[in-house]
Amino acid sequence: MLTTANLPGEVTIWEVGPRDGLQNEKTVIDLGTKLEFLDRLAGAGLRTIEATSFVHPRWVPQLADAADLLAKLERRAGVRYPVLVPNERGLERALAAGVESIAIFASATETFARRNLNRSLDEQFAMFDPVVRRARDEGLEVRAYLSMCFGDPWEGKVPVAQVVRAGKRLLDMGCFQLSLGDTIGVATAGQVEELITAFDSVGALAVHFHDTYGQALANTLAALHCGVSTVDSSAGGLGGCPFAGSATGNLATEDLVWLLDGLGIQHGADLPALVETSVWMAEKLGKPSASRVVTALAAPPR
Amino acid sequence: MLTTANLPGEVTIWEVGPRDGLQNEKTVIDLGTKLEFLDRLAGAGLRTIEATSFVHPRWVPQLADAADLLAKLERRAGVRYPVLVPNERGLERALAAGVESIAIFASATETFARRNLNRSLDEQFAMFDPVVRRARDEGLEVRAYLSMCFGDPWEGKVPVAQVVRAGKRLLDMGCFQLSLGDTIGVATAGQVEELITAFDSVGALAVHFHDTYGQALANTLAALHCGVSTVDSSAGGLGGCPFAGSATGNLATEDLVWLLDGLGIQHGADLPALVETSVWMAEKLGKPSASRVVTALAAPPR
Structure with a gap:
């Protein structure tokens, strides 16, 4: 039986x-729209908003305006705006932009480390170590x-011990939090429980689920029951899965909020404001939101 | 923490x-297509397939061919084909068609009983009693x-005690199973646990979730952890929600199968055959499947 008593009081x-x-x-979003998006999300009560990325524009052209965006961003009090930093060069750009919080992006598998970082699983840590130290x-x-x-598109199911080993190296390096990512969305609830409980402590863990196979929220529920209290999500479910033809990517923030509200877990976000923001962004992208909650609340009753 | 040890071994x-x-x-499906649909689902390993309904054709024109369908249905050995029966008149038609398994459809709320059955919450039992007895x-x-x-569109959150009282009356009447329905898809995992554990025993309970707000699979996970071992689902997520503008209705069978496979729970269904069937039916309906798994597996890789 589930025991709601184990759930975190706040997420x-x-x-x-x-x-x-x-x-x-794929649709290009201009700088002004991005700034408005960030401001609307903060206005909707979100307190941690990953703002952009300093990955080389060749790989992520959509976010080539990272420095400009951070220069023009009107930061709200009490809101954290982390940015993704791939390497030392990216860190230099992030420091020049005055950021206070960064995220690095490592791989739990050999093949993806080579494909995404052009490093072996072990070599990536040597690359990240000076970034984290600096x-x-x-x-x-x-x-x-x-x-x-x-799971990994090339290697299949990823051994728990391998993930734990990689995760611990990142935490030992000085990262304050480890976000466990189901990048291709194949995980199920039992796997989530198995991985999380294989770590010595849950305090530094966050989860990052993709809804490619419809499992994101069930996986989140499993993680919450294991004591995880930081959950990654994307307003309106923005972002497809780069490794499947599916249009569904990140867990939608609105669907997460619906779950948290039902469980009585505090989170600080304002659902109607989020839905309004995602409807607005869906218009900019010219396609409907992938969030079930946005779809249900934004549609006229039949 | 979740404990997978409590999960049923088979669903x-x-x-x-x-x-x-x-x-x-809304798209009209002809009799031949329905028969092929039923045969494909049985061929995909499903052992309980609700075939049609004897609700008056005025209310459900899509299923007006129920008697014809049952006359022409080639039943497979080991497969159960229940039909929905609204009242004594429907039961007569079902008996004439030679069915062996029926389902009745009751309401847990006063307003929906009046709107759907033209009876009060209490009066509906007087209507069902002779149907079940006969x-x-x-x-x-x-x-x-x-x-x-x-939840109910008119009454809001439905008190647990009221649902348990209504459910017990149906079981006491002689129904072998009670399918707890989240007709408008608003439930969350904590509510599911609260309701299921309010019954004396879980053995006669099934769950029926709608994915209107993205919660169907998380709710299913909660129910499985409470010991529920019968889960309603719809191939390809067929069926919109009649009380919301959303296109998402029933939990998709394929998404359920993905969860069960991940949890190591036996179910007997063949996922590729189900996906193929849902892709075929989506073409007949002229719209994409609502199932995440169907969408991911049927789409060409990007």
């Missing part, structure tokens, strides 16, 4: 729509994404 | 696509759907 929603969401959307020396907080934690 | 998938799915689809005298098994178990 931090780590909003990734402006970064992970937009970087996977960032911390500059007073920044550093989050680590660990991708392909459950 | 009965109660496939409702041909009945609950099609009755809510059906059992004829050797039929009778399932009870209990709708609006979590």
Whole structure:
């Protein structure tokens, strides 16, 4: 039986729509729209909003305006705006832009490390180590994404011990949080429980689920029951899955909020304001939101 | 923490696509296509397939061919084909068609009982009592759907005690199973746990979730952890929600199968055959499947 008593009383929603969401959307979004998007999300009560990425524009043209965006961003009090930083060059650009919080993006598998970072699974840590050290020396907080934690398009199911080993190296390096990513959306609830409980402690763990196979929210529920209290999500479910033909990508923030509200878990977000924002962004992208909640609340009753 | 040890080892998938799915689809599906649909679902390993409904054709024109369909249906060995029966008149038609398994459709709320059955919450039992008695005298098994178990469009949140009272009356009447329905898809996992554990025993309970707000699979996970071992679902997620503008209705059988496979729960269905069937039916309906799994597996890789 489930025991709601084990659930966290409060959850931090780590909003990734402006970064992970937009970087996977093909329609070009201009700087003004991005700034309005960030402001609307903050206005809707989100307190952690991943703003952009300093990955080379060749790989993520959608976010080539990262420096401009951060220069023009009107930061709201009490809101954290992390940015993704791929390497030392990216960190330099992030420091020049005055960011206070960064995230690095590592792989739990050999093949994806080679394809995404052109490094072996072990070599990636040597690349990240000086980034994390320098960032911390500059007073920044550093989050680590660990991708392909459950399945990998080339390697299939990923062994738990391998994920835990990689995750611990990132935490030992000085990252304050480890976001366990189901990059291709294949995980199921039992796997989630197995992985999370294989770590010594849950305090530094966050989860990042994709809804490619409809499992994102069930996986989130499993993680919450294991004590995880930071959940990544994307307003309107922005961002397709780059490894499947499916249009569904990140867990939608609105669907997460519906679950949290039902469970009585505090999160600080304002659902109608989020829905309004996602409807507005869906118009900019010229396609309907992937969020079930947005679809249901925004549609006229039949 | 979740404990997978409490999960059932085997789950009965109660496939409702041909009945609950099609009755809510506006595109007219001809008899031959329905027969092929039923045969494909049985061929895909499903062992309980709700075939049609004897509700008056005025209310459900899509299923006006129920008698014809049952006359022409080539039943497969080991497959159960229940039909929905609204009242004594419907039961007569079902008996004439030689059915062995029926389902009745009750309401957990006063307003929906009046709107859907033109009876009060209490009066509906007087209507169902002779139906169940006669059906059992004829050797039929009778399932009870209990709708609006979590939220109601007119009454809001539905009290647990009210649902348990109504459910017990249906079981006491002689129904072998009670399917707890979230007719408008608003339930969340904590509510599901609260309702299921309020019954003395879980053995006679099934769950019927709609994905209107993206919660269907998370709710299913909660129910499985409470020991529920019969889950209603609809191939391809057929069937919109009649009380919301949303296109998403029943939990998709394929998404359920993905979860069950991940949890190591036996169910007997063949996922590729189900996906192929849902892609075929989506073409007949002229719109994409609402199932995430169907969308992901049927789409060409990007």
